[in-house]
Amino acid sequence: MRLTIxxxxxxxxxxPVLSVLAVTxxxxxxxxxxxxxxxxxxxxxxxxxxEERVEIVMYLTRGTPVEVVTVAIGxxxxxxxxxxxxxxxxxxxxxxxxQQLVEFQGVFDDLATNPLPASLEIHLKxxxxxxxxxxxxxxxxxxxxxxxxIRYGSDWVAKLDRLRDIAGVxxxxxxxxxxxxxxxIIGTTIRMTVLARRREIHIxxxxxxxxxxxxxxxxxxxxxxxxLGGAFAIALNYxxxxxxxxxxxxxxxFSTEQSALFVLFGTILGFAASALSVGRHLPSA
Numbered sequence: 001m002r003l004t005i006x007x008x009x010x011x012x013x014x015x016p017v018l019s020v021l022a023v024t025x026x027x028x029x030x031x032x033x034x035x036x037x038x039x040x041x042x043x044x045x046x047x048x049x050x051e052e053r054v055e056i057v058m059y060l061t062r063g064t065p066v067e068v069v070t071v072a073i074g075x076x077x078x079x080x081x082x083x084x085x086x087x088x089x090x091x092x093x094x095x096x097x098x099q100q101l102v103e104f105q106g107v108f109d110d111l112a113t114n115p116l117p118a119s120l121e122i123h124l125k126x127x128x129x130x131x132x133x134x135x136x137x138x139x140x141x142x143x144x145x146x147x148x149x150i151r152y153g154s155d156w157v158a159k160l161d162r163l164r165d166i167a168g169v170x171x172x173x174x175x176x177x178x179x180x181x182x183x184x185i186i187g188t189t190i191r192m193t194v195l196a197r198r199r200e201i202h203i204x205x206x207x208x209x210x211x212x213x214x215x216x217x218x219x220x221x222x223x224x225x226x227x228l229g230g231a232f233a234i235a236l237n238y239x240x241x242x243x244x245x246x247x248x249x250x251x252x253x254f255s256t257e258q259s260a261l262f263v264l265f266g267t268i269l270g271f272a273a274s275a276l277s278v279g280r281h282l283p284s285a
Contacts, residue, residue: 018192019225026229027236029185030266033178034237037254037262040171045252047167050160054129056122056138056152062090064118064146072144073120081128081137086121090114117148130164131157183269191277218278219271226270230263 060069073085088096093116122141124133134152141150204214234254241253254262 022192022225023228023232025185026225026266026270027232029181030230030233030262030269031236032181033175034233034254034262035240036174036178037258038237038241038251040175041254041258042252043167043171047160047164048126051126051129054124054134054152054157054160056124056134056141056150058120058122058141058144058147059149059151060118060120061146061148062117068146069118069120072146076120076122076141079137079140081124081133083123083125086123088119088121090116090118093117093119129157130161179269183273191273215275215278219274222274222277223267223271226273227263227267229270230266233266234259234262 069087073087076082076085091114094114097116122137124137128134134157138150138152141147201214238253241251244251
């Protein structure tokens with residue numbers, strides 16, 4: 001194992017220009033993949049913010065006793081889909097309308113009685129903020145005898161579902177495409193390293209080295225180059241993130257765990273590409 005590590009590290013000293021070229025090529029291939037990942041992260045964040053606005057409003061029959069409403073809140077809060085329930089009184093509803101509909105302020109001032117009903121605002125838990133679950137909860141709420149009307153914006157919630165599905169399919173297809181392109185680029189780069197040491201491989205086989213002994217340093221070399229390329233790509237992605245955040249709009253970057261997984265992904269790609277390239281020159285061990 002020590003010899004394998006030494007041979008892998010020596011490849012950087014034997015061909016420093018080729019090694020730097022390989023790491024740089026891998027980095028830029030993963031940089032493009034990382035840019036797509038950043039778009040996906042920010043798109044997911046935007047969809048999450050929109051999902052947080054999904055709520056069900058149950059308008060109450062005028063004159064419903066507060067005690068009855070309190071009991072109902074406890075029952076609704078026990079629904080597995082429900083995250084929280086907020087009680088809005090008639091006076092609070094009127095005050096909201098005055099703040100949000102400033103252009104109708106004169107109309108509100110002339111009111112003799114408050115025409116707005118009290119309501120319950122039901123917020124759903126993450127994972128349940130879709131049209132199917134919203135409809136299920138709304139149907140359950142309709143069983144309360146004091147429920148005068150129930151609204152949850154079924155049309156725009158359905159559009160949110162479609163947008164989520166489209167984003168998922170497009171993300172999967174493009175992500176797979178970028179990953180395949182990165183694998184091809186990395187494989188070609190690693191293959192250049194293998195070809196540069198073809199004579200050395202031939203000599204090692206003449207003196208009795210097994211294919212496994214020859215293959216291991218190349219596999220480790222590919223993994224190291226993939227890890228270095230992944231780390232460099234993360235640095236480039238962070239630079240792009242700073243440029244966008246300062247010049248265009250506030251964006252989100254990968255979490256520490258996501259960055260570590262990205263470097264690991266580069267390591268695995270480098271290992272796989274090296275295995276494929278070496279396999280073309282050596283028979284199976």
